[in-house]
Amino acid sequence: MAYLSLIALLPLAAVVARSTEGGFAGFWKAVSNPQAVAALKLTLIASLVVVAINAVAGTLIAWVLVRDEFRGKGVVNSLIDLPFALPTIVAGLTLLALYGPKGPLGVDLAFSRAAVVLALLFVTLPFVVRAVQPLLLDLDRETEEAAESLGATQPVVFRRIVLPTLMPAILAGSGLGFARAVGEFGSLVLLTGNIPFKTQAASVLIFSQVESGDVTGAAAVSVVLLLLSFVTLLGIGRLAQRTLRHDG
Amino acid sequence: MSIRVEGVSKRYGAFVALDDVSLEVPAGSLTALLGPSGGGKSTLLRVVAGLEQPGAGRVLIGGADATATPARQRGVGFVFQHYAAFKHMTVRDNVAFGLKIRKRPKAEVRERVGELLALVQLDGFAERYPSQLSGGQRQRMALARALAVEPEVLLLDEPFGALDATVRKQLRAWLRRLHDEVEVTTVFVTHDQEEAMEVAEQIVVLNSGRVEQVGTPRDLYERPANEFVMSFIGPVDRLGEAWVRPHDVDIGIDPVGGGREGMIDRVVHLGFEVRVELTLEHGRSLWVQTTREVAAELELAPGQIVWVRPQRTTSFNGSKREGVTV
Amino acid sequence: MGRLAARGVALSYLALLVGVPVGLVFYRAFEKGAGHLWESISTPEAQHAFWLTCVMVAIAVPLNTVFGVLCGLVLVRQRFRGRALLSAAIDLPFAVSPVVIGLALILVYGNRGWLGGWLTDHGIQVIFAPLGMVLATIFVSLPFVVREVVPVLRELGTDQEQAATTLGATPLQSFLRITLPAIRWGVAYGVVLTTARALGEFGAVSVVSGKLAGRTETLTLQVEERFQAFDVTGAYAAAVVLALMALVTLLAMNAIKPKEAS
DSSP states (O other): OOHIIIIIIHHHHHHHHHTTTTTHHHHHHHHHHHHHHHHHHHHHHHHHHHHHHHHHHHHHHHHHHHHHOTTTTHHHHHHHHHHHOOOHHHHHHHHHHSSSTTTOOOOOOSSHHHHHHHHHHHHHHHHHHHHHHHHHOOOOOOHHHHHHHHHHHHHHHHIIIIIHHHHHHHHHHHHHHHHHHHHHHHHHHHHHOOOOTTTTTHHHHHHHHHTOOHHHHHHHHHHHHHHHHHHHHHHHHHHHHHHHHHOO | OOEEEEEEEETTTEEEEEEEEEEOOTOEEEEEOOOOOOOOEEEHHHHHTSOOOSSEEEEEEEEEEEESOOGSSSSEEEOOTTTOOOTSSSHHHHHHHHHHHHTOOHHHHHHHHHHHHTTTOOOOOTSSSSGSSSSHHHHHHHHHHHTOOOOOOOEEEETTSOOOOHHHHHHHHHHHHHHHHHOOOEEEEEOOHHHHHHOOOOEEEEETEEEEEEEEEHHHHHHHHHHHHHHHHHOOOOTTTTOOOOOGEESSSSSSTTTTEEEEEEEEEEEEEEEEEEGGGOOOEEEEEEEEEHHHHHHHHOTTTEEHHHHHHHHTTTTEEEEEEO | HHHHHHHHHHHHIIIIIIIIIHHHHHHHHTTTHHHHHHHHHHHHHHHHHHHHHHHHHHHHHHHHHHHHHHHHHHHHHOTTTTTTHHHHTTTTTHHHHHHHHHHHHHHHHHHTSHHHHHHHHTTOTTTTSSHHHHHHHHTTHHHHHHHHHHHHHHHOOOOOHHHHHHTOHHHHHHHIIIIHHHHHHHHHHHHHHHHHHHHHEEEEEEHHHHTTTTSOOOHHHHHHHHHHHHHHHHHHHHHHHHHHHHHHHHHHHHHHHHHHHH
């Protein structure tokens, strides 16, 4: 399909090609310079933190949305999709409104590492929730009731019966969230201040490299990000295949 | 329009669906393709319709070679097991579809659709959607839709397979009556031998991609060509090497020449028919079909010793049938 | 007891992360009065940005929709080697950071890029011009229609289309009259998602555009530009316009989702 190639495949191949322009040594130099290392480290750690928080928060939210009843539940349910629908730059601005210098809470997270985590939490909110919800809806209550009739308490039922069933969805949602988080850009621009070595994420580094003409360097860091995403998505794909085998 | 199939074969990878199949369907007849699942009947039907291409062989419709003609030009009406209703269209639009494709004038379309809906007794349902109809109603709509374009040939793929037993029986009788009225060459696929026997004028028995026998229901029942046909159509049991129909066996209290002794294990009353399960000498079992009068007269009960004698048995030597009537 | 606690935690989390910040943006935008807000979003640059955003969406969405339906048909109905590869390739935009996408486009279509030289010789300017931004928008919003259409097509099966064939329909007639109407809600949902993504794209477009105000700025880029220029209320104004579009998208998603399910 020529359309696909022109738009997507060709440009990506170009990135990989350009990153190796200086040979492997050049690639390594670009990737191992201190600023790049700092940026990649920040991106990686922040993304992992966010994934961990999302796994818990996302599951909790999905649980409440499926098992609980309260007025306005429909509105809350729709709210979950907001980070999907809202432009990332606007997301950054909205977080800045509440958590920035003029925020009503008196909290100022702007230009801090916490801001990176905050922004990533916002944009990756829907992934785990939406992955877990359908599974929770389909869950056969009878298994839980059987466990209770055998003497298990609520927390035990959750830990041993519900959680294992949900685990594939939690992992898949987390994986998607991780892939999204490492590449996130728009929400970080206004909120984090892009201070090199302190609050500069890998994606922002790439941007400034392009602006300053260091295209090879940008390509090198890009390749690292691409590898991270691809490995994550491959992992999820594998996981999906294994779950299918278990179910069938 | 007659249908003729000459030497048709079809494979899917290593699986042989049809193996050199040839048969004739006379114009205006009502024929059943009967056989077990996976036997090739649906495949054959779809080859005739043009929905599948044979690997070898020819299909002639009305004497003309239709093998290379695409499905939409063959003038074939097709009814699917699961209705294939156009869910987003009303019943009226479903039935009118073929006519609209052919760009017939609106007045003609309206009239014809009205006629057909009356024919299948769905008048009043014209503005409904398929999801609002029962299974039986959907299938009748599918039939009306197929007949709308006046096909030369009408093909039905297990048309009643997805319906309840009662609805199935009703629609069987209804199909027979419809065929009498419309007189189009009709072929239907079924795995239910009772259905084939009740509805069809001619039955083609297919097994593992091969034609086992072609004949009228009576032919197939009384003169089966081989063991497969005999055991597939009608009740059957074995006496050693010979095959026997349970209702062809006499049962009595007194010993009788040519008969065997046996002990009754079970007597099952199935309304008019009574089924008697016996154990013969050497531990062999047999079941006999008799009437309730006989059962009452002889006071048949488990544990009783009786004598049984078959009036008729059939043996197959290789593929040759030898019947023995006593 | 545990249930109320769970509900409380979940709702507070959502409020603090999503609800309150978004509400605050609306508040800030209207803080200095609706009149001021209107002025802010009707400057020539803002109008051009709005127009440019709409044009990009108007090009990207139909193209991706047609591609999406065709691709969906190919993926579901045809068997060929490399089918899994095609499926993975379509998911690429999800895996790639927007800035990387922008970089990739520059490397291919920029002045010194692989195709760049040939293009400038023919007077076609891709990078630092709207064309490049359209390409970026198409890239990022590529997968949505395909992914929505594939499961719907799978469930539809081929029975209805075969029936249409026996009734005399050509493949094209069958597609237009039977297939398309049957998948319309899946397509609609995909279109809504595509539109939302196209509207909201920032990173790739930012890299490719050169940010020439009045020429290559979209609404999203306007938000950033105004903020950096200390026109905070102006930034909020542009943000509110985008946020409203996002809310409309959410409403459309909610309206269509149940229809898709049935």
